Amino acid sequence: MANIAAKRVKREIKEVMKSEEIMGGAFKLELINNSWTELQGEITGPPDTPYESGKFLLEIKVPETYPFNPPKIRFITKIWHPNVSSVTGAICLDILKDQWAAALTLRTVLLSIQALLSEAEPDDPQDAVVARQYKEYPSIFAMTATHWTNVYAEGKKAIVDYNRRVQVLLEMGVEEHQARVALSTHNWNLEVATEELFS
Amino acid sequence: MIFLFTKQCPLSHTFPPESKRTNKMSAESDMEYSDNDGDDYDYYGEQDDCDMETVDRTKADPEYFLYSCLRVEEVEKLLNESIELLSNSLQITPSLAKVTLHAYEWNAQEIINKYKENANEVLVYSRVKSRVALGQAGSSRASCAVCASTPHLPKYSALACGHYFCNDCWSMHFEVQIKQGVSNTIQCMAQDCEVIAPEDFVLSHVTKPTLRERYQQFMFKDHVKSHPQLRFCPGPNCQWIFQAWAREGARRVECRGCELLTCFSCGAPHHAPTDCATIRRWLTKCADDSETANYISAHTKDCPKCQICIEKNGGCNHMQCGACRHDFCWVCLGDWKTHGSEYYECSRYKEDPNLANDSQHAQAREALKKYLHYYERWENHARSLKLEEQTLANLKRRINQKVMAGQGTWIDWQYLWDAARLLKRCRYTLQYTYPFAYYMEIGPRKELFEYQQAQLEAEIENLSWKVERAETTHRGDLENQMDIAEKRRTTLLKDFLEFNTKSISGSSKV
Ligand SMILES: [Zn+2]
Ligand SMILES: [Zn+2]
Ligand SMILES: [Zn+2]
Ligand SMILES: [Zn+2]
Ligand SMILES: [Zn+2]
Ligand SMILES: [Zn+2]
Numbered sequence: 001m002a003n004i005a006a007k008r009v010k011r012e013i014k015e016v017m018k019s020e021e022i023m024g025g026a027f028k029l030e031l032i033n034n035s036w037t038e039l040q041g042e043i044t045g046p047p048d049t050p051y052e053s054g055k056f057l058l059e060i061k062v063p064e065t066y067p068f069n070p071p072k073i074r075f076i077t078k079i080w081h082p083n084v085s086s087v088t089g090a091i092c093l094d095i096l097k098d099q100w101a102a103a104l105t106l107r108t109v110l111l112s113i114q115a116l117l118s119e120a121e122p123d124d125p126q127d128a129v130v131a132r133q134y135k136e137y138p139s140i141f142a143m144t145a146t147h148w149t150n151v152y153a154e155g156k157k158a159i160v161d162y163n164r165r166v167q168v169l170l171e172m173g174v175e176e177h178q179a180r181v182a183l184s185t186h187n188w189n190l191e192v193a194t195e196e197l198f199s
Numbered sequence: 200m201i202f203l204f205t206k207q208c209p210l211s212h213t214f215p216p217e218s219k220r221t222n223k224m225s226a227e228s229d230m231e232y233s234d235n236d237g238d239d240y241d242y243y244g245e246q247d248d249c250d251m252e253t254v255d256r257t258k259a260d261p262e263y264f265l266y267s268c269l270r271v272e273e274v275e276k277l278l279n280e281s282i283e284l285l286s287n288s289l290q291i292t293p294s295l296a297k298v299t300l301h302a303y304e305w306n307a308q309e310i311i312n313k314y315k316e317n318a319n320e321v322l323v324y325s326r327v328k329s330r331v332a333l334g335q336a337g338s339s340r341a342s343c344a345v346c347a348s349t350p351h352l353p354k355y356s357a358l359a360c361g362h363y364f365c366n367d368c369w370s371m372h373f374e375v376q377i378k379q380g381v382s383n384t385i386q387c388m389a390q391d392c393e394v395i396a397p398e399d400f401v402l403s404h405v406t407k408p409t410l411r412e413r414y415q416q417f418m419f420k421d422h423v424k425s426h427p428q429l430r431f432c433p434g435p436n437c438q439w440i441f442q443a444w445a446r447e448g449a450r451r452v453e454c455r456g457c458e459l460l461t462c463f464s465c466g467a468p469h470h471a472p473t474d475c476a477t478i479r480r481w482l483t484k485c486a487d488d489s490e491t492a493n494y495i496s497a498h499t500k501d502c503p504k505c506q507i508c509i510e511k512n513g514g515c516n517h518m519q520c521g522a523c524r525h526d527f528c529w530v531c532l533g534d535w536k537t538h539g540s541e542y543y544e545c546s547r548y549k550e551d552p553n554l555a556n557d558s559q560h561a562q563a564r565e566a567l568k569k570y571l572h573y574y575e576r577w578e579n580h581a582r583s584l585k586l587e588e589q590t591l592a593n594l595k596r597r598i599n600q601k602v603m604a605g606q607g608t609w610i611d612w613q614y615l616w617d618a619a620r621l622l623k624r625c626r627y628t629l630q631y632t633y634p635f636a637y638y639m640e641i642g643p644r645k646e647l648f649e650y651q652q653a654q655l656e657a658e659i660e661n662l663s664w665k666v667e668r669a670e671t672t673h674r675g676d677l678e679n680q681m682d683i684a685e686k687r688r689t690t691l692l693k694d695f696l697e698f699n700t701k702s703i704s705g706s707s708k709v
Contacts, residue, residue: 004346004371011347067345068375102345102372102388103364 005066006036012106027110037062046118050145054153070100080148082122082131092126144184261692266443268455274440294397299325301383305426326395329360362389369404382417434459448697472695473635481634503532517660546656573637580630591619625659625688651691658684
């Protein structure tokens with residue numbers, strides 16, 4: 001069985017290599033070790049989304065029983081998205097769970113994750129906090145996601161006001177990521193975030 | 200085989216005169232089976248079936264529910280009958296009939312009717328066929344999309360959707376799915392294809408005998424679970440299966456194997472008078488709050504009068520201190536004398552009427568206090584039930600000793616055994632009155648309920664006290680107490696069990 005898994009992964013990497021030119025570098029796929037069980041993927045944030053121009057790294061683990069069972073994939077790069085855990089990077093995507101089919105490939109999975117960045121599914125959330133913001137304060141959500149893309153994924157667009165607020169907390173001695181999480185969670189309300197951090 | 204009834208039952212004269220004819224006919228069959236009637240004799244030796252009062256009591260039992268308890272082979276036969284019926288009337292393979300029955304919750308008649316109207320729709324709904332037309336679906340047989348190999352043409356196969364994959368891949372796909380416990384719903388390997396692989400297709404690709412066996416076992420379990428008239432006995436390692444025709448309200452079924460009482464509707468332990476949704480809420484709450492409630496489960500308490508440590512070793516809540524002879528209640532530690540009166544205060548929780556004015560903190564504390572009040576009694580009866588298991592075992596031993604010593608036969612002591620069994624039944628119902636009361640709104644109906652609950656509580660403790668001291672209790676006295684306790688139990692169930700009260704119009708709901 002492991003035999004098929006290795007054979008499939010080899011072929012799939014080739015397939016992505018070929019498609020890379022076509023996609024204009026929309027994603028990458030490379031081996032981490034030579035056992036064909038661990039790979040690293042990279043997807044580029046789709047244009048006209050808060051993730052535009054961001055580079056997002058993915059951890060891909062291929063099980064022994066691949067392709068009869070789905071690969072295990074999570075974001076390594078921190079991302080603010082309703083279907084991705086802002087803490088662990090776990091992804092909520094049907095084809096990685098019960099909708100997996102043996103005929104699916106890593107390429108189709110990466111394309112689906114990219115599509116998820118273009119169109120979130122807040123009704124099937126992985127991160128409840130993010131999902132609520134997405135629904136209730138869509139403009140704050142968009143700015144927060146842009147900010148995270150800028151800070152963690154080399155996104156080009158900076159949100160100056162948010163950087164300033166993180167800075168305020170940094171000067172109070174709060175760790176940077178912790179400060180960002182607190183502010184993002186509380187819709188960038190400095191007072192509430194401070195209260196939570198110091199209570 | 201009514202003849203055996205009439206032959207042995209002292210109450211035979213109550214049967215209608217036609218039994219004469221039965222008698223004559225059965226005399227022949229009696230001869231026929233005379234060499235192997237050892238089993239029959241034992242069965243009728245049980246007495247119960249001859250006891251007209253027992254028969255009447257079953258009819259009057261407010262929890263009465265028609266069901267049967269079946270063996271695996273009997274259920275297999277039952278399922279096969281449906282499969283055969285469908286496969287014959289629609290002219291489809293038994294494998295396809297299984298997929299369809301599973302999809303339509305084993306309603307063969309519905310399938311037959313719908314199939315006559317629109318056969319295609321039935322097959323699509325059952326996921327035997329793809330909704331997409333065959334021409335659009337399907338795939339080539341040049342190479343296998345799963346393993347990227349290019350085997351020869353005859354080594355490919357496909358389901359009705361026309362998605363061809365190599366046979367090696369199908370085998371591995373099925374192996375992985377079966378090992379994960381999937382059986383009836385193994386899907387095609389193509390992307391977005393929901394077509395299900397029927398049994399014959401799966402088995403034609405699975406050769407390992409252990410795997411085939413596991414597949415068929417999972418399939419059977421899945422069939423029972425999807426069948427609205429069947430339910431596995433939830434007892435540990437129990438193989439019996441219940442069959443019944445109603446699936447709402449608290450419905451008592453008793454396992455022939457492990458004697459566990461289960462609610463047929465929801466699969467939880469039987470819970471009358473509490474309804475299914477409420478018992479689920481209660482059990483979840485108890486699981487969540489188990490930490491808080493833990494301190495209660497101590498098996499020892501101090502005597503409220505002389506403070507000596509007393510261990511509870513029987514099911515009875517009427518405690519007598521071995522040191523000072525003080526009679527007290529295990530649950531509330533109150534004097535037992537106050538419990539003997541007609542209004543048994545111990546089971547009733549008195550809510551503070553000024554509650555609404557209190558601070559949030561006080562309200563939370565009050566809520567916990569209220570919960571603990573009910574939980575403590577619930578838990579205590581559960582523990583008493585376990586202890587009474589021992590009482591029952593002891594009693595059996597004692598009766599056996601008496602019989603061995605020539606002090607009468609088992610029949611003479613049967614009443615003791617019956618009393619202990621009745622006690623168990625009463626306490627079981629009593630335990631399940633506490634979640635019911637906990638969720639009841641304050642009002643006259645709750646007052647009535649708690650009044651009846653208190654009465655039942657008192658009579659059960661009386662009975663428990665008498666059963667534990669059975670040798671010194673007068674038989675008539677004990678039998679009288681049995682009657683009172685059971686009457687209290689049935690009255691409460693008649694008044695509050697959901698499917699009994701449903702038939703009564705809104706007038707009873709105050
Ligand atoms: Zn193949
Ligand atoms: Zn298919
Ligand atoms: Zn059982
Ligand atoms: Zn139930
Ligand atoms: Zn004492
Ligand atoms: Zn008491």
